[in-house]
Amino acid sequence: MGMFAGHHGLRVDESRARRVRLGTDGLARLVVGPDSVCAQFPDGIAPDMFVNADVSEFGLCLAVLDRRMSVIASSTDLAGGAAASRSAGTEH
Structure with a gap:
């Protein structure tokens, strides 16, 4: 750094x-x-x-976020975006 x-x-x-x-x-x-x-x-x-x-765990989290980002970004309201974000937290 x-x-x-x-x-x-x-x-x-x-x-x-x-x-x-x-x-x-x-x-x-x-x-x-x-x-x-x-x-x-x-x-x-x-x-x-x-x-x-953990760096490996961080990488897995980024991969999950990458897979779910289009669903989160295309949400039409806050509730939908929040639900998509929460579902990403249960993946991997």
Whole structure:
């Protein structure tokens, strides 16, 4: 994370710099530390946020979300979108 931040003119403290960057969601950087996957905000707008305890499990969750995203996105109302989102939580 330290190298990525440096290339983009951002600063991160040493403890955060050693994490491996998986990607970004447009706001936070998803990173892997020694014991978890977390969302990291290099510009300091929010504290790091826990995402998952296991990289493999995180990957499975992303695959489920990818399969269900079209149903969630095409929902015509909040109740339908919420139901589709909940059903994704029971899959995998």
